[in-house]
Amino acid sequence: MTSDRDDECYDVFIVHSSEDNSVAEQIDQGLTDKGLKTFAHYKDGIFQVGRRVFDNVLFAISRSDIVLILLTQNALSSHWVTFEILIGLEKSYRENAMCVRLVFQGVSETERLGFKTGTLELIPDIVVDFSEDSWKGNLVSKIKEKVTMRDILPAGNVAHGLVFSYYFGYLAYVLPATKEAIKKSEYYSEEANIFSQKFVIIIPASCKPKSIEGDYGDFLIEKMPKPLEMEFTHGDKKRKYNPTVYKITKTQTTESFFFSADIPFILATMSKMKELGFADIDLRFQVPRFRMTLRELVDHRNNPKCKNTSIIIQFEDKDAKTSPAKDIWNALQDEFSDQKETALLSNVVSSEGELKDRDQHVTAIVTYSSDVEADKTLAEEIMNFFMEKNVKFSNGDAKMQFKGLSRSRWNIFVVSESAVKDVTMAIQFEAALAKSISEDKVQVIPVLVQNSDINRISPHFACTTLLKKEDPAYLDKLWKTLQAGDTKMVELLPAGVVYEGLAYSYFVNYLPLNLIGKTEEGRDFKGRFDDGMKKYNGCCKCVYKLFVIVPASCSIPGPGTRFPKEEHLGPLEPVVIGFRKYFLQLYRLTLENGEQVCYAREYATSVITLHKMTGLVFSGLNGVEMKDQVKKFVEFSRTIVENPLFNERIGGNIVDKCEIVYFDDKMGQKMEQVTAVLEERLQEYIK
Incomplete structure (x- = not known):
């Protein structure tokens, strides 16, 4: 059974920041009043729970005639909003018709003009003032306006092409070989316990690759004399790959980590294009596009050799004093903290039971960390709700339910800042998500514990659209997801230009x-x-x-x-x-x-x-x-x-x-x- 929503099409997809739900709802209602069929972030069940966020965005844009970007004070700096604008522009290029519209609300004229530069100059925009009676009609007119693409479109797909070029020309060789190359490094023999096994990819917002070594006050980054050594054949050329090895030290504590890293030289293509003025390129869009596509590519289900082998860090290099040192340190510290916190292994509990659907029997498993009271309470609340819906759970104390996982239809994970540090939880989540993606069906549903900071949740857990305990209707949304039937997990990203x-x-x-x-x-x-x-x-x-x-x-x-x-x-x-x-x-x-x-x-x-x-x-x-x-x-x-x-x-x-x-x-x-x-x-x- 396939979810009906997979085949639905919409007049308008409303893109907005999560802080702007009320504004988006007002615009959505106005468009609905005018007879348009809409698709919006805030609506219940629109962004499929359990489906990867990246895929939800592609799904929505591919099935909507117009991509309406709501730009408020909250949204102007959102990486996801800029990403969705770029995907909309790529759709426009493929269909040879501008399908993106910008809606400014609560933004000054100076801010509007400052935002509408470069790539955005091509996109029709409108300022909405809810105090004016005519706002609905004006907005609908702007949406229905036919806009033909110009003969020369800004370089909207450059980052996408560069990502694949960088991957196939470099990362596809280096990432699978990094762990073994590290073990052969002279630094590893003495510093094995503090040498990261992951390859760090550093993306400067300026797209100007430069060395990261230096003294940055709280942190010192040193370039080690001997790089890693690898040799492969790419095309008709034999190439040596020598990723640089760095040592980062926290100056106050003298703690150190070793890591191998690369600042993609291919990014210089975009900075040079901008400097030459030969092509219209907007780095505000290209850099997030590069980072997001790269993350999806290296961690994709068809890419087991590269999955979980890298750390990707984007940073604003506005001047010589700014550096990614703090971000690198935090990422490495998290990696080694995860390795050390094995004491929590006995606290991961999976409770399973049978869920009777309309026409099939499926198994649901709830996985949580039992030593954190808030996590345990939320898990019990979910299980009690399932019991009301004729879901019978055993009080089993089973650990690492891989046997259950293989026959389960749904896997619910109670996610909190402490739970995501648990190695067992991470392994179980990874296995469940891999099964979900390989079968191309939504099966994994993370539920965020109340008062947990989403920004402190590893992207590993937050990559799927999750439910939040703080949402009063979260249980109803969970039930709707389970009753929806089979929903595709993966959206193919159009290759574009x-x-x-x-x-x-x-x-x-x-x-x-x-x-x-x-x-x-x-x-x-x-x-x-x-x-x-x-x-x-x-x-x-x-x-x-x-x-x-x-x-x-x-x-x-x-x-x-x-x-x-x-x-x-x-x-x-x-x-x-x-x-x-x-x-x-x-x-x-x-x-x-x-x-x-x-x-x-x-x-x-x-x-x-x-x-x-x-x-x-x-x-x-x-x-x-x-x-x-x-x-x-x-x-x-x-x-x-x-x-x-x-x-x-x-x-x-x-x-x-x-x-x-x-x-x-x-x-x-x-x-x-x-x-x-x-x-x-x-x-x-x-x-």
Whole structure:
């Protein structure tokens, strides 16, 4: 049985901060009075209890014609509100019609104008004054107004593409290998008890990666001399991955932790785009989008190797004095506190009973920490309510009900600040949630104990939409959820315009550095070729060009693969910027007339992301869409490279230094055909 609400559609989805329930209710009633069918956060049963918050948002937006964002003093700084605006903009792009509207209420004109900058300039908005009789009609008119998308949409999907690029190019290798690499580290042998097993990912709001080491008063972060060591093959290149090891010390107590961390270099794509002024990008939306999508990706059910292997920290780096030190310390302290608090293991109690539904028998289990009076009282209240509904619970004292879990239909967890620290509770919750997601049915229902601070509840427990004891109707909502039948657990995230982020990453954050930068010896692009020709005894003509190969399959052969009649001579002297080295590979091709020509080429490794996304359910990208996106990647990349403003802003001309070569290997084109294309282009250049 599937819940009816899974197939329902709505005229308007009202997005609002939880502090604005009363305002949202007033707007909702006004729209209902005008005959619109609405969907709103505050309504009972609208956001499905037990479904992940991320999925509830995607569900609501995908089934609503208009996304109405209520902006009050409470909502202006909400990360969830900005995230929902961006998802709405992506829906607008897919449907080629603006479906987002902004409603300002109780906000000054100065604040409204300050908020409506960048991306938000495109979105129709209205100020609602409840004292005016005409507010309902004016709002409905704004909602029904047809707004065509502009030809050039702000870069709304850049962060989404960058997340997948960062994951497949780095995290997919590093996260599963971190624990073993740590054990081989010289610091681990002496500091095993204070070396975090999780990889810390630090996201600066400015998108300007920089070292986190330094003295920050209460905390000292030191960069250790030796990083972790890993080596993998990505696309056609062998790569060494060396995550940095840090030591953080609380100066007052001299307590310390060791941890490995990364500040994603790919984020610089967005800061550079903003600085260049080449594309309209709003970091207020892109950074939360990057963080939220990354968290969903690394902890997804289809990603067991990466699940629970990372800590993601976003921080405001407004000046040199701000740092993520405190957030890092708190996250590591929580990790080690969880490991130490094993004394509570005997206090986790699971009581189970049979719940008679209309047409089936299902089992419900209530799990709680019995040594906390408030938790115990709430659990008893839930069980007493179930008994009134013909749910018979035993007074069993069973621990770790994995056997019961495997046959249970519903798992209710009493959640409090103390309960979430219990290792047994965490393991049981994780197992229940994994079962729920794998079966694609809502099964896990957290209930928050009264007076517990939701902000102090681990995201591990708060990732699903929960009930609150402080809500007088929480038991009725619980019962409605159980009676609703099977509700889907996971919403697929539409892949959106991934190619934009991939193209910007490759042509803003990588290629110009390689083509315009100089080596430590001062050699420019042409000088690197001349040096390579001498080094490898080229003895032939040279085309000073990098050919970027893009296969339609987005699948790249392994290292050492050569095209027919081609010889790999070796790498040119690299451009070194910071700790990164940018190489070009020199090749020699024998033409049909026997003449030989040297040139550089590489695969556009960014498109590997599209290929790998098709194998990940969460991405929402299938093979047909992949082929469409890779074609758009090629077209968009050529647009970037040939744009005079882009070449001017990056400080040098790359249009005459590279060329994109696309071939449809899915249509039977062989490497011989790529050679033919290369030969044709080389002959043109040597003329």
